Amino acid sequence: MSTKRVSLTQYLVEQQRLHGHIPGQLRLLIEVVARACKRIAISVNKGALGDVLGTAGTENVQGEVQKKLDVIANEVLIEANEWGGHLAAMASEEMDGIYVVPNRFPQGEYMLLFDPLDGSSNIDVNVSIGTIFSVLKKPEGHAGVSEEDFLQPGHQQAAAGYCVYGPQTTLVLTVGDGVAMFTLDREQGSWVLTQDGVRIPPDTKEFAINMSNMRHWAPPVRRYIDECLAGKEGPRGKDFNMRWVASMVADVHRILTRGGIFMYPWDQREPDKPGKLRLLYEANPMSFLVEQAGGAATNGHQRILDVKPSKLHERVSVVLGSKNEVERVTAYHLEAGGR
Numbered sequence: 377m378s379t380k381r382v383s384l385t386q387y388l389v390e391q392q393r394l395h396g397h398i399p400g401q402l403r404l405l406i407e408v409v410a411r412a413c414k415r416i417a418i419s420v421n422k423g424a425l426g427d428v429l430g431t432a433g434t435e436n437v438q439g440e441v442q443k444k445l446d447v448i449a450n451e452v453l454i455e456a457n458e459w460g461g462h463l464a465a466m467a468s469e470e471m472d473g474i475y476v477v478p479n480r481f482p483q484g485e486y487m488l489l490f491d492p493l494d495g496s497s498n499i500d501v502n503v504s505i506g507t508i509f510s511v512l513k514k515p516e517g518h519a520g521v522s523e524e525d526f527l528q529p530g531h532q533q534a535a536a537g538y539c540v541y542g543p544q545t546t547l548v549l550t551v552g553d554g555v556a557m558f559t560l561d562r563e564q565g566s567w568v569l570t571q572d573g574v575r576i577p578p579d580t581k582e583f584a585i586n587m588s589n590m591r592h593w594a595p596p597v598r599r600y601i602d603e604c605l606a607g608k609e610g611p612r613g614k615d616f617n618m619r620w621v622a623s624m625v626a627d628v629h630r631i632l633t634r635g636g637i638f639m640y641p642w643d644q645r646e647p648d649k650p651g652k653l654r655l656l657y658e659a660n661p662m663s664f665l666v667e668q669a670g671g672a673a674t675n676g677h678q679r680i681l682d683v684k685p686s687k688l689h690e691r692v693s694v695v696l697g698s699k700n701e702v703e704r705v706t707a708y709h710l711e712a713g714g715r
């Protein structure tokens with residue numbers, strides 16, 4: 377496919393018609409999500425002019441202080457999608473339970489999960505933030521929809537993606553046939569395909585981790601980072617670079633663009649929590665994208681996409697990116713046993 381002015385709609389129609397990858401309902405659902413992201417991008421760009429910075433004065437179910445944009449982005453996604461007619465229910469980082477689409481709206485067979493605003497700590501300092509989403513099919517065989525229906529392993533996702541609000545606004549998408557990137561053309565108001573068949577190189581010299589947590593890490597993570605830090609003279613025989621944006625969307629976008637490894641591992645500050653990031657609407661969609669681009673994603677012990685969730689806001693340890701590095705970190709965990 378030529379990358380010359382192919383719109384998101386054209387790309388999706390092609391996926392639907394020529395390759396038979398996606399049903400019509402899913403195509404339209406993705407278009408609604410993309411439209412919502414455009415609206416969120418407008419609010420993000422307004423910043424102080426739109427009175428969207430700062431805290432909302434409320435907390436979400438996970439005890440995190442909500443920023444105004446967390447709340448705005450959540451509302452935009454719900455409002456856009458409940459009219460779409462393709463959904464049975466939605467779930468979000470910012471909502472305690474699931475949101476069943478009321479029956480005054482048209483009903484559909486999909487379920488949408490999202491982190492409406494990822495990288496909240498970067499909103500007020502004008503650093504890249506994003507929206508992450510995951511699409512599941514509602515299980516057949518029963519009427520209605522419950523929280524239980526959302527607890528599917530990530531390999532069952534029908535589609536996943538994110539939108540990064542940075543120097544450019546970019547939508548990154550997979551429907552299970554590779555990864556495509558679309559850049560928002562603000563003058564035209566349209567998403568233009570700017571990269572198809574995204575590939576993550578298997579090797580890298582760049583890692584992303586919050587180093588301030590080093591003293592709390594488990595030994596396998598410590599071992600991996602120590603070896604990277606030892607550089608040319610160490611066991612890896614090469615110098616490594618480090619990047620940490622602290623917006624998962626931006627860190628994963630860099631990895632999809634030029635490779636690297638991203639880790640938010642379990643640590644001993646809260647030993648009962650498997651990690652900081654959420655499985656269903658952060659780790660799963662990102663893992664689907666990374667695998668579709670030839671990378672790997674594990675929780676240190678197993679493929680993230682094979683983890684069977686037990687609750688909606690479940691957390692997970694995350695190691696993702698360049699395949700050979702992710703396999704190395706996973707091997708260190710398996711050798712060490714335990715965490």
Ligand SMILES: O=P(O)(O)OC[C@H]1O[C@](O)(COP(=O)(O)O)[C@@H](O)[C@@H]1O
Binds near residue numbers: 586625
């Ligand atoms: O501030 P820390 O500990 O480095 O954590 C950064 C991580 O937290 C997150 O911001 C969590 O996402 P939310 O902003 O959606 O809560 C990730 O995007 C990022 O990777």
Ligand SMILES: [Mg+2]
Binds near residue numbers: 493494495624658
């Ligand atoms: Mg997040």
Ligand SMILES: [Mg+2]
Binds near residue numbers: 446469492493494495
């Ligand atoms: Mg968030």
